[in-house]
Amino acid sequence: MKIATKQEYFSAMAEIEGLYQKGFSNLNIEEEKKLNLLAEAVEAWEAIHYPMPLKPRFPDIIEYLLKSRRMNQSTLAEELSISKGFLNQLLHGSKSPNTEVLKTMHNKFHIDGNLLLESLI
Secondary structure (H helix, E strand, O other), X not given: OOOOOHHHHHHXXXXXXXXXXXXXXXXXXXXXXXXXXXXXXXXXXXXXXXXOOOOOOHHHHHXXXXXXXXXXXXXXXXXXXXXXXXXXXXXXXXXXXXXXXXXXXXXXXXXXXXXXXXXXX
8 A cells, every 4th residue: 555645644544543443452354454554654655755854963063053144163163162173173073062062052042952962872
């Protein structure tokens, strides 16, 4: 089974919901097979049309700041109260940011703190 349109997607979701409401223990073999086929088709559709965002790396966040704010590295280093050399190391991934850099990025540029922390893992 393949979902080709948004209408087919919504129909499949409604059908899945109906099977869920019936209860797993109350499904016959044909309904279980149908549920599995629908779930696989919905998963494939969502992977294409509603992809989960990838976790950015910390250097990517810095690149985003530079581009979105139209800053050069010197200006961003000043804004973050760090040296240009340290910023360069952050950009190349050879150093990790300290807590002050993370707090400044969160407070000054309104970057989600969870996103910043997750980018370090």
